[in-house]
Amino acid sequence: MTIKREKPREKFGYDPQKVIKKLEGIGYQILEAVKQGKNPHIDVPMRGISNVYYDEATKTIQMGDKISRRYFLHVAHAKKFMQTVLIAAYIKRLVGEMKHASLREAYYANKHSVGGTKENTFEDQIESNAIIEDLERTLGVLREEMHITADRRGYIYGDITIKDGEDEFNTSKLGMGGWAVPGTVEHLKFTQINVDYALVVETAAMADRLIEEKFPKKENALIIATQGQASRGVRRLIHRLHYEEGLPIIVFTDGDPYGWYIYSTIKQGSINLAYLSDKLATPEAKFVGMTMDDIERYGLQRVTEKLKGIPPNKKGGPTGDYKRILEEMEYPWFKNREWQRQLKMAIKLGVRIEQQALAHKSLEFVAKKYLPEKIANEELLP
Numbered sequence: 001m002t003i004k005r006e007k008p009r010e011k012f013g014y015d016p017q018k019v020i021k022k023l024e025g026i027g028y029q030i031l032e033a034v035k036q037g038k039n040p041h042i043d044v045p046m047r048g049i050s051n052v053y054y055d056e057a058t059k060t061i062q063m064g065d066k067i068s069r070r071y072f073l074h075v076a077h078a079k080k081f082m083q084t085v086l087i088a089a090y091i092k093r094l095v096g097e098m099k100h101a102s103l104r105e106a107y108y109a110n111k112h113s114v115g116g117t118k119e120n121t122f123e124d125q126i127e128s129n130a131i132i133e134d135l136e137r138t139l140g141v142l143r144e145e146m147h148i149t150a151d152r153r154g155y156i157y158g159d160i161t162i163k164d165g166e167d168e169f170n171t172s173k174l175g176m177g178g179w180a181v182p183g184t185v186e187h188l189k190f191t192q193i194n195v196d197y198a199l200v201v202e203t204a205a206m207a208d209r210l211i212e213e214k215f216p217k218k219e220n221a222l223i224i225a226t227q228g229q230a231s232r233g234v235r236r237l238i239h240r241l242h243y244e245e246g247l248p249i250i251v252f253t254d255g256d257p258y259g260w261y262i263y264s265t266i267k268q269g270s271i272n273l274a275y276l277s278d279k280l281a282t283p284e285a286k287f288v289g290m291t292m293d294d295i296e297r298y299g300l301q302r303v304t305e306k307l308k309g310i311p312p313n314k315k316g317g318p319t320g321d322y323k324r325i326l327e328e329m330e331y332p333w334f335k336n337r338e339w340q341r342q343l344k345m346a347i348k349l350g351v352r353i354e355q356q357a358l359a360h361k362s363l364e365f366v367a368k369k370y371l372p373e374k375i376a377n378e379e380l381l382p
Contacts, residue, residue: 080131088135094148095146132146142236144184149182149183158222178207194220199222199251248286254352255294257328257352259290288380293345300358305352336382
């Protein structure tokens with residue numbers, strides 16, 4: 001194995017008191033405005049593609065500097081102003097008491113009728129979710145650092161020891177199912193890491209196959225199963241393992257526009273969470289497959305699947321997968337020669353190739369030949 005752990009570049013330090021001080025900062029700003037007889041306001045960075053850009057220096061999608069000012073004494077702003085203050089106070093209490101609440105619990109905890117009216121503070125969870133996202137952007141902290149959690153998805157397996165509160169365990173000693181990644185990973189400590197790199201795998205079925213074939217032990221690797229699009233918890237875990245522990249990150253997805261987008265969000269971040277790229281994105285991640293070259297190289301022509309939609313050279317096209325690939329070709333981080341060649345080849349062939357297609361060779365093929373050879377030879381896309 002030529003891929004080795006790098007020197008850590010970040011030192012993790014989650015401090016609840018810093019989060020509380022940032023929340024109190026909003027309160028003090030409002031109080032000062034009231035004392036001065038001014039209309040209190042809260043500045044919230046604008047969401048949406050118009051306030052997002054690709055930063056060449058950091059190789060990540062970043063949020064711009066456009067803001068939306070939310071006033072208390074404004075008929076169009078008053079409700080959102082009230083909701084923002086209400087959720088901020090709730091989060092301060094959570095962090096101060098070291099308790100966690102789900103997005104759903106946060107909604108119900110703050111849903112009630114305004115005194116003397118029939119108006120509710122929140123009519124739907126969509127409203128409270130949006131306010132929590134506003135606070136993330138305003139304060140520059142993860143909602144997980146504000147003790148707001150989401151459903152968990154994804155698991156890890158490998159020779160890595162984690163301290164989670166009072167519990168300490170090795171994720172390769174918990175059965176073949178590994179360890180389920182929680183919605184919040186800020187509190188985790190990595191007490192011992194005996195792997196050379198982390199292999200991020202799109203499907204649980206493929207991750208299970210690699211574990212059954214003892215790939216993590218033979219190749220000294222950590223398996224991280226995303227189970228589709230990587231959750232925030234998984235992306236944050238990947239980020240921490242790379243920057244704090246120096247683990248190289250290699251991504252293994254299906255060879256289709258959805259799989260390539262999964263890789264894209266792990267590597268560069270996403271438009272919706274551009275304001276969190278510094279904590280969720282891992283620009284140094286590399287891609288091992290599936291690639292269009294794999295089809296001919298490994299004789300997989302008979303086990304490809306047709307792309308969905310209409311090709312760009314046909315009437316009514318492009319649609320479906322073809323349209324998505326053309327969009328990905330315009331991503332700045334896919335503008336390099338190798339990725340352009342792969343994406344153009346997908347359109348030309350009109351096919352996609354799934355991870356499980358490697359079982360056409362044999363069940364052991366992916367663990368004994370495909371991944372070991374490509375990784376050892378560093379046949380990885382940027």
